[in-house]
Amino acid sequence: MSQPAQVTAAEISRLAGVTRATVSNWRRRHPDFPAPSGGTEASPAYDLEAVRTWLAARGQLPASSPADDLRTALRTSGSTLGHRSRLLPLVVAMSRINDTERQKVAGLSDDRLSTWVDEATRSYADDIPGTGNLSRHAAVAGLVRTLVHSVAEEGATRTLEALVEGDVDDTKASSTYQTPAPVAELMADLVAAPGEPYPDTVFDPACGGGSLLLSAATRGARNLYGQDIVPAQAAQAAARLLVQAKATETQVRDGDSLRADAFPNLMAGAVLCAPPYGHRDWGHDDLAYDPRWMFGLPPRNESELAWLQHCLAHLAPGGSAVLLMPPAAAERSSGRRIRAELVRSGALRAVVALPAGVAQPLHIGLHLWLLEQPLPQAPLPQHILFLDTVPSDTSRTGNGTGKRPPSDWETLRNIVLATWHAFDRAPDSFDSVPGTARAVAVIDLLDEATDLTPTRHVRATPVSAKPDEVAEIAHELRNRLRRAASGLMTLSGGQSWPPIGADPVAWRTATVADLLRGDALQLLRAAPATRVSGPTIHDSLVSRTLTARDVVSRRPASGATKDEPSGEEITLQEGDVILPEMLPGGGTTRVADTNDAGKLLGRHLYLLRPDPARLDPWFLAGFLAAEDNLKAASSGTTIVRVDPRRLRVPLLPLAEQQRYGRAFRQLNALRAAADIANRLADETARTLATGLTGGALLPPETATSST
Structure with missing residues (x-):
């Protein structure tokens, strides 16, 4: 047996068209005002029919509109529906037909209306998250008819607002609010x-x-x-x-x-x-x-x-x-x-x-x-x-x-x-x-x-900053700095790096141009795109682009072209070696990993794709980035441009390449850890200095006190 519909004081104020203060006055001044039938002491609920009867006896019940009837039907049968979202596709379907057709739908028999609802809402259900088929329960059929009548008389927009009214509350606890x-x-x-x-x-x-x-x-x-x-x-x-x-x-x-x-x-x-x-x-x-x-x-x-x-x-x-x-x-x-x-x-x-x-x-x-x-x-x-x-x-x-x-x-x-x-x-x-x-x-x-x-x-x-908050932030930063320093020490310590002998070894080398002719690797560059006028339409499936700034800063791909795609975009693969065309601050290379795979190659970058059976990518990247190598293959003074074909690579067996490659990979991890530790050291020092100069922190008891 369904429970009687209940309303809160706020809903009574909307029902009667008065303020909540007026509803509070009625409760205090009129002994015959309906007693609470549920809710809590702070937020009591009242029987809907008893409230309507009381308001009607005093002429306080305005003539109901189809939207009001919908609100009443929702309160009465809400427990049967389980969620009002299931009715949303019906409002959308009704909004896509004209007034004459809406009136015809409103006049259909229950069976024919149910069939029409099933057919009309099917194409919209996938566009609205969390919706499902409406039950054919009699109470739901009555609610559907009330909603159809509301759309036919007052339009889809007003019906929609009545349908979602109070469905999801804004709460301070969740800190989620509707934007006015x-x-x-x-x-x-x-x-x-x-x-x-x-x-x-x-x-x-x-x-x-x-x-x-x-x-x-x-x-x-x-x-x-x-x-x-x-x-x-x-x-x-x-x-x-x-x-x-x-x-x-x-x-x-x-x-x-x-x-x-x-x-x-x-x-x-x-x-x-x-x-x-x-x-x-x-x-x-x-x-x-x-x-x-x-x-x-x-x-x-x-x-x-x-x-x-x-x-x-x-x-x-x-x-x-x-x-x-x-x-x-x-x-x-x-x-x-x-x-x-x-x-x-x-x-x-x-x-x-x-x-x-x-x-x-x-x-x-x-x-x-x-x-x-x-x-x-x-x-x-x-x-x-x-x-x-x-x-x-x-x-x-x-x-x-x-x-x-x-x-x-x-x-x-x-x-x-x-x-x-x-x-x-x-x-x-x-x-x-x-x-x-x-x-x-x-x-x-x-x-x-x-x-x-x-x-x-x-x-x-x-x-002003709160001392407790500054102290907590400084403590967290110092802990993170300790962990970063510990990781840096681990990467920089471990096994020794022994000398190769009394004199440096002289390898037999080949240029990148030689390796290209021998099909040991491919050299690729992003083709310039054709600019178009007018607003740019960005497809939701367009991948990110790896830029030269991303490579130099050792950060994830961050760019996206504003140009019209040319159809010749280059997609990165794991193991690709990327080298910037211009080297304003020294050489650097990047070996594409799983996060880079699928991204697009940006302009001003060279991509060298080695044959994994002949060249180890980390070995290749390490020797390409060598300072002497880059100087010999570069031109310019203020802006240094690299000709990658002139870069030289030692000719070593694959197993020996992989040994060097592991070392270069470790050095790359060491640089990344050093970047993190450097940023954290700077942030920690700034936070502590701000706390001292802003009156939020005290100096340590002694200059050598433990951190």
Whole structure:
């Protein structure tokens, strides 16, 4: 036997068209108000029919609409459905037929309606995550008819909103909030300059109900990709886009975007995201060596910086991203190194401080971070815009009531857009707006704190660090530095490297040109692509491109071409040896591993593909990178260009090559470990110095005290 439908005080207020305060007054002043029949003491629930009877007797029950009838039917039969997402394909199917056909469907008998629903929803079920076939239970049949009637009378959009109302709650515990429509529209406006085509492909890796993607669709985006960890949220986003953005190609998936990326090869023209805040279980341990961390592994308490790098990893060169971030991400000591790399790389373009109350959580003034994926050959930006929209007489942490402070959103929106567009047109000659906006030189941001809080730069308000937090961060950094130093010692110690004899050995060598003629290896280069005018469409299956900067920096492939594919792209294979054409800072080579396999070869790189039966790749890479070898095969002074055909390689048996190859592989691991230890040493020293000079840490008891 089904349980009577129950409603909360909030639902009663919507049912009667009054405020929640009015409902509270009714409960206190009217003894005959229905007593709670469930729920908790803090959040009681009431019998729906008893409430409706009480409201009707006092003339407080407005005439119900089809959408109201749907809400009532959902409360009555929700336990039978199990999940409202199963009804979403039906709303989409109804939205694709005209008014006359909707009326005909609403008048079908139960059996014919059930058959029509099965046929009409089948093609949409795969587009909406987590949906399945509707049960043919009688209660469900009544709910389906109510929904069909609602779409026929009030339209698919209003019916959809009634269907998902209250299905997934925003909670402070999960730090997951829906992005309000005005904020979503502002974020969508920021990724395109006036008069320029809107990005064709837009991605939101934490799409929630789809408000950001929907805002992008209304501005011209045609390919929309979204993912959300909550299946019901992903289903709602997919349905909203299918109903309200019919002219787009939409793909929405459920799942953890950080741990299980549904679109690993997607390169979007724009990324819009309001990531979840403050999650410590985002995958720090599982994803420690993930290639997305171009600016460093985010600390456990910096999930927002993990999401930021995830968004950048999906951004095509020249594309823009806007993220809604908590203010702590701009100044926490634990994220300083990543923020510094972000600034240094040219990826960060602007940070905008919004007033408290414009979006959840209401007591915090959130920030908008504007990012860009620099083009490989473009000069890096020299300035970053900081814009503070918070009135100087308004508390930065809210007024303690959780209510939005008085503000003119339209004026605020116009200020943000006008200021950003003025800066974007001429960043190096932008005129500061006292107390509101200022362009800060990149070099001035790379200090001990790399604080990106707009107020600090616009109004010069100091931001103090908490001693306990600084001490905890310093302790973690010192532990990581110990482990890195231990690994470095292990790699540099071990067996001795004995002399070969009294005099150096003189090998018989062959040039790369000789090896090419003998088919011992292949020499490949990426063909130049043909540029096209107009907006670039980035296919979700396009692979990343290994750039010369990636090889020199020993980092994962990070590039993606903005050119039209020529059909002659070179795909890396495990064991390929990659050598930069230009060597500004000394020679380096790279042996492609399993992570590089499948990526594309970028320009200004040579690829040498050895025959594994005749040449060991690590042996080849080690001798090609030898300083004397490179000098003999290079030309130029300021820019050194290498002719790989002139490089020489010793002629040794394969077994002897492999012995040398193992040694070169060990040296490569030693260099990588040294890079990590160097970065950690720098970060540790900076953090400790900041703690000492900022009054957060005390010096050790003695100069020789143990760390």
